Amino acid sequence: xxxxxxxxxxxxxxxxxxxMATVECIDAAFRALAAGGVVMPPVLSMHLPQVNGEVDIKxxxxxxxxxxxxxxxxxxxxxxxxxLPSTSGLMILFSAETGQVQAVLLDNGYLTDIRTAAAGAxxxxxxxxxxxxxxxxxxxxxxxxxxxxxxxLVRPIAEATIWARDADRAARAAEELTRALGIxxxxxxxxxxxxxxxxxxxxxxxxxxxxxxxxxxxxxQHVTAMGSDQPGKTELDPRCLVRADxxxxxxxxxxxxxxxxxxxIAAGLIDPERGFGELGEVLTGAAPGRAxxxxxxxxxxxxxxxxxxxxxxxxxxRIGPEGEPR
Amino acid sequence: xxxxxxxxxxxxxxxxxxxMATVECIDAAFRALAAGGVVMPPVLSMHLPQVNGEVDIKxxxxxxxxxxxxxxxxxxxxxxxxxLPSTSGLMILFSAETGQVQAVLLDNGYLTDIRTAAAGAxxxxxxxxxxxxxxxxxxxxxxxxxxxxxxxLVRPIAEATIWARDADRAARAAEELTRALGIxxxxxxxxxxxxxxxxxxxxxxxxxxxxxxxxxxxxxQHVTAMGSDQPGKTELDPRCLVRADxxxxxxxxxxxxxxxxxxxIAAGLIDPERGFGELGEVLTGAAPGRAxxxxxxxxxxxxxxxxxxxxxxxxxxRIGPEGEPR
Numbered sequence: 001x002x003x004x005x006x007x008x009x010x011x012x013x014x015x016x017x018x019x020m021a022t023v024e025c026i027d028a029a030f031r032a033l034a035a036g037g038v039v040m041p042p043v044l045s046m047h048l049p050q051v052n053g054e055v056d057i058k059x060x061x062x063x064x065x066x067x068x069x070x071x072x073x074x075x076x077x078x079x080x081x082x083x084l085p086s087t088s089g090l091m092i093l094f095s096a097e098t099g100q101v102q103a104v105l106l107d108n109g110y111l112t113d114i115r116t117a118a119a120g121a122x123x124x125x126x127x128x129x130x131x132x133x134x135x136x137x138x139x140x141x142x143x144x145x146x147x148x149x150x151x152x153l154v155r156p157i158a159e160a161t162i163w164a165r166d167a168d169r170a171a172r173a174a175e176e177l178t179r180a181l182g183i184x185x186x187x188x189x190x191x192x193x194x195x196x197x198x199x200x201x202x203x204x205x206x207x208x209x210x211x212x213x214x215x216x217x218x219x220x221q222h223v224t225a226m227g228s229d230q231p232g233k234t235e236l237d238p239r240c241l242v243r244a245d246x247x248x249x250x251x252x253x254x255x256x257x258x259x260x261x262x263x264x265i266a267a268g269l270i271d272p273e274r275g276f277g278e279l280g281e282v283l284t285g286a287a288p289g290r291a292x293x294x295x296x297x298x299x300x301x302x303x304x305x306x307x308x309x310x311x312x313x314x315x316x317x318r319i320g321p322e323g324e325p326r
Numbered sequence: 327x328x329x330x331x332x333x334x335x336x337x338x339x340x341x342x343x344x345x346m347a348t349v350e351c352i353d354a355a356f357r358a359l360a361a362g363g364v365v366m367p368p369v370l371s372m373h374l375p376q377v378n379g380e381v382d383i384k385x386x387x388x389x390x391x392x393x394x395x396x397x398x399x400x401x402x403x404x405x406x407x408x409x410l411p412s413t414s415g416l417m418i419l420f421s422a423e424t425g426q427v428q429a430v431l432l433d434n435g436y437l438t439d440i441r442t443a444a445a446g447a448x449x450x451x452x453x454x455x456x457x458x459x460x461x462x463x464x465x466x467x468x469x470x471x472x473x474x475x476x477x478x479l480v481r482p483i484a485e486a487t488i489w490a491r492d493a494d495r496a497a498r499a500a501e502e503l504t505r506a507l508g509i510x511x512x513x514x515x516x517x518x519x520x521x522x523x524x525x526x527x528x529x530x531x532x533x534x535x536x537x538x539x540x541x542x543x544x545x546x547q548h549v550t551a552m553g554s555d556q557p558g559k560t561e562l563d564p565r566c567l568v569r570a571d572x573x574x575x576x577x578x579x580x581x582x583x584x585x586x587x588x589x590x591i592a593a594g595l596i597d598p599e600r601g602f603g604e605l606g607e608v609l610t611g612a613a614p615g616r617a618x619x620x621x622x623x624x625x626x627x628x629x630x631x632x633x634x635x636x637x638x639x640x641x642x643x644r645i646g647p648e649g650e651p652r
Contacts, residue, residue: 006332006430037376039373041371041372042370044367044383045367046367047365048365050389051423053425055394055420055425057383057396061374068381070398074425076423076424084424087425088427090418090427090430092398094381098408099401099413099414100400101416104332
C-alpha cells in the first residue's frame, strides 16, 4: 500500500472546506471541460429494486490534471429506517500518467456535496447580477444549506428565504443558516413570494413535479436548478426555459437526458437538437453570458465527472500523499 | 474508517490462493447468474489515447451475496517502458444491504487473475471429459500459468504443452510449470500438433487473428477460449464454433459483442439472434452440457462482473473485516 493515501471522511471534512479555493477548483474543471480533450463516459447506473437501492459510477479524464477520479455513489433508500444515511460512497484517485491508484477517499459523499455546491457558486458568479442581494432557496436539505453558503462567497447576499415541503425542516434550516452566515434567513410557506422577491433562486429538491412557475420569474433574476440528476426529476416549469433569456447547462448531453432541459424538450417547447453554450464555455468566453441587468438566466446543473476529478485532485493536494494536512 | 478493511495485494495473495475454494466460489457466481435476479450493467470503458491507456469498470449485484464489488481496471500501455506493469487497479466491496463500503481491495489485478483462472476450471469441470489428461495451452503469460494450474485441480492432467508466439517465453513458462505442478510441461513451436494431441485446450492470448483452426479439432476435445475480452480480439477460427457440438458462453450478451461468438457472427456463420445456454445454465442443468465422450465443446469466457463480486466477497470472508486472516 506504499504511496497510496487512504483518507477518512473526517480528514476530508477538515481539509476541504467549502471555500473560495474549492470554488476555483470547480471553476477550473468547467473551463477544462470547455477547452476540449476531456474524456467523460456516460454514467454507469445500477438499479437495485430488490434492496431499494441504486449505484452510480462516474469518471472523467481532464488534460492537465495529474489524476482522474472514479466515484461510486450508492443510494440505499431503506437506510434511514436503520439509522443510516441513504447515500455513502467513495472516490478513488488514479494517476493520469500510469493509471495506478494514488488515493482512496472514503468521503461518504462529502466531496460530492462540496463539488455540487461549488458548481452553484461558479454558475452564480458567471450568471447572476453582481449586485444580487436576496436569495431564495427551495429545499431544506444538505444542498439547500451548502448552496446558500457558497452563494454568499460570490455575491453580496444580505437576506434569504427558504421554502420546503416540510415547514419544520425549512424552519430548522433557516435558523441554522441565520446563525452560520450572519444574515437573516427566513422560512416561508409562500413559495411564489419567495421566488418573485429574490435576485437569485437555487432549487435543491428531488421534486418530480415543477416547483417554480415560469410566470413567477422577474427581469434580472438568476435561477440555478441543481436537483434534477435523473430522468424522473424536475423542479422548473418547462416554460421557464423559454421565458429565460439565457439557459446554460453544465453538460448539454446530460441536461437533455436528465436535467430541466429534458422536460422542456418532452413538452415540445425546445427542439431536441437545439444547442446551448455550456457553463464552461460561458466561463471561457466561448459562449455568451448574461446580456444585461434585466436578463433572466437559468443554470441547469446535473453534476459532472470533471467535478469529481477536480475535487479529488484538490483534496489530495490539500492533504498530501501521506494523509497529513499540508 | 471504522469497519472498512483496506487490504494490500500482499495480504490478498496470501489469503486467496487459486484453490478449490476459489473455484467453488466462482462456480457459485455462475449458478447465481443463471438463477436470475442478477443485475450486471454493461462495462464502463474509458479510452485515453492521449496517454495510451484505458480504464474498465465492472460491477454486478448477485442475490444471496452479502456484498457487491465495483472493479476498476486501468491499463496504461506505456508503463513497461517506465518499469511498471501495464495493468493495476482495485476492487471495492459494498454491503448489498446498505450500500456502505465494506472493504477496499488494493489487488493490482490479482483477484481478476484468480477469478479468471477459476472460471477456466469451472468451464473444464462442466464440459471437458472427466478422463482428460493432456492439456495444450496457447500463450505464455500469467493466465497461461494459472489456467494450467487450475485445470489440474479439476481434471487428471498428466502432461501439457505450451505454445506461444515468443518461443523463449513458452520455454520459461514450461520450465516453471513443470516444477510447480510436478507434471511434464513441454514448450512447442508446433501449434497444430499441440492442439490436435490435447484433450483440453485453453487459449490465453491477446490475439487479433485466429490461432486455432477448426480442422485441428478432434472428437472428445474441450476448448476454453479466454483471451478475447474486447471487440478486436479473436483466438478461434470462427468455423470452430460451427464444428463444435456445443458452444457455451459465459454471458451471451458479452460474447456476441466481444467474445469468439462475435467473429462467427461477423463471418456469417452464426445467426446473431441464435441463443446458446450460458455456463451457469449448464451448471444448474437448465441447459445441456457435454452430450458424450466424442463431443467437441467450446467455452467462450469474456469475464463477468459476477465473478468480481464473488471473488471480492470470498476474499473478505477469508481475511475478515479487520484485515486479519481467518
